Amino acid sequence: MTSLLYRIVICVILFFILGLRVVYRSLSQDAGNIHGILLYSSIKSSGIASASPTEVISTIKNRSAYDEFIAAYYTKDRVLSERKRDTIQQRYPPHFHPNSNISSANSQYALPHFAELAYNDYDYPNITYPIPFSRLYSDERSHYENFSLPVPYLPSFVRTGVIQEDSFDGCDYLVVTGCSSNHLVVTINMMLSVVLTNRDASFVLVDFGLKDSDYAYLASELRFIHSIHNALNSSADVYYRRFAFSNFPEWWDISDKKIRGGYSWKVAAIYDLLLETKRIVVWSDGGNILPRNMGTELQHAYDFGAFSPASGDTIQKWVHGSSQSFLHHNKMVRRIMRGKGMCNGAFIAFDYNNENVMNNVVFPFVQCAYTRKCISPLKTSRKNHRQDQAILSVLMHSAKVEKSCIGGHDTDVLIHNDCKGVSCGLLREFVVTSINQKYRVSIPL
Incomplete structure (x- = not known):
């Protein structure tokens, strides 16, 4: 029983x-x-x-x-309310006069005599440089393959080379993104969302390692975006550049899963565009989706020189002690505030014309990105350090950039929507x- x-x-x-x-x-x-x-x-x-x-x-x-x-x-009220939203007023129209005081020589936190030699004398001594470090750091053309030449496998409307002034006819900021082959699909969605947030916003796609088999799909999607631009009578331009990893030291390799090249290739791409455009440059990771209106984020960048949302946890947890020591020893920061929150490297906006941010954040950030001992010290990995995000967080808090990297001042940008399949x-x-x-x-x- x-x-x-x-x-x-x-x-x-x-x-x-x-x-x-x-x-x-x-x-x-x-x-x-x-x-x-x-x-x-x-x-x-x-x-x-x-x-x-x-x-x-x-x-x-x-x-x-x-x-x-x-x-x-999509109710009727929602559609009408979204159509009433105005974009932020343009401040840097074509041929404006940028801030003439912006120079690394004016920064008290930039490394002295940086990149004057054929090697980086602030870095580990056993690093090999395919081209002289002084040229690599100062010559933007060395960062990209065939920098100003047309790309035969992409449509003719895709522009290359230096960003032109007419790309700012209707919008005074530039969006930059980039990807390797495994993130192409989500990056296409991000680029479409640039059109959604501002029909006149030009954008740059940096190729960090697409495969030959990717270009037909990319060309098709860029034609689709171009057709939307035409339908909207947009003044936006589409730019493309392919990163020349072969000119950089081996540690920049994006395929290294431990440090991903310190994400220094991202910092270099942002800095190149800041120097070219002398305006606001917005980096958005492939996988992000920009909102219908980016007014809050842009207003913070205009008012305070930069904006990056919070990403959780603290500098104490995610900035390796070796990086902290390098920054402190070389006097690249005012103060390391270990209890402060981390910035989000997936979305960053910098205004070239803001002296505080350029002198106290951007210049030391870029020099650190070119120096492995600073951005990705030996014995660090994604498990104990956050590379570019780590350094950005230290510098943003040190420079007292308001409304960034702290809770309560978040963003409408959807971060890292790395979708799959359907x-x-x-x-x-x-x-x-x-x-x-x-x-x-x-x-x-």
């Missing part, structure tokens, strides 16, 4: 477990997964106010759930739908 009861109990438990699996699979087919359904339902019931729509879409994995979400999201396509469609709604056009999906 006891054995029979035991078997009955076991059978009931097994049937219960099987029932749960059936329910789970059914729910997953409706909205991607349990988390997606809960998030989707809570947002729908609260008037789409409790989370970003792109966060919802990243959890939805089929067409019917996506269509239902879009129908709930959700990437749905997210792309959502961005295009948002462009149609904001600008009253009918771009084919």
Whole structure:
């Protein structure tokens, strides 16, 4: 009798477990997964106010759930309110006069006599330099392959070389992003979102290692973005440049999973564009999605010279002691505030015309990025150090840049939405739908 009861109990438990699996699979087919359904339902019931729509879409994995979400999201009132939003007033139109006081010679935190030799005398002695370090640091053309030449495998409207003044006819800031092959799809979505945030915003794509097989897809997507620009009568330009890793020391290698080259290639790309444009340069990681309006982020950059949202945890946890020692010993910071929060390296805006930020943040940041002993010391990795983000955090707090890297002054930019599969396509469609709604056009999906 006891054995029979035991078997009955076991059978009931097994049937219960099987029932749960059936329910789970059914729910997953409706909205991607349990988390997606809960998030989707809570947002729908609260008037789409409790989370970003792109966060919802990243959890939805089929067409019917996506269509239902879009129908709930795009109410008449929402469309009208989004169309009323104005972009921030242009401050740096074509041919304006930039701040003439900006120079590393005016920075008390820049390393003296930096990059005057064929090697970096502030760095480890066993580093090999494919070209003289003095040239590498000062000659932007050495950073990119065939810098000013047309790219035969991309459309003719894609510009190369130095950013031209006419690229700022309707927008006085520039967005830069970059990727290697594994992040191309999400980077395309980010570039589409640049059009959403400002139809006249020019952007630069830095190729950090695309494969030959990627260029047909990239060319097709750039043609699509160009068609949107044309439909919107946009003044925006699209620029492309391919990073010349072969001219840099081996430690810059992006494929090194331990340090990813210290993300120094990102810092170098940002700095090159600051020197070229002498305006606001916005770095946005591939995988980010820019909002319909970036006024808050840009206003912070205009007012305080820079903006980066918080990323969680502290300088004490994520800035390795060797980097802290280098910065302190070489007098590159006013003070290291170990209890302060970390900045987010995925989204950074710098204003070239702000003396405090250029002198106290950008110049030492770039010099550190070219120096492994500073940005990626030996015995550091992503497990105990945050490379570019680490140095940025120390310098931003040392320079007392307001509204950045602290909670309560966050951003509407969706950071690191590294979607996969169907959700990437749905997210792309959502961005295009948002462009149609904001600008009253009918771009084919």
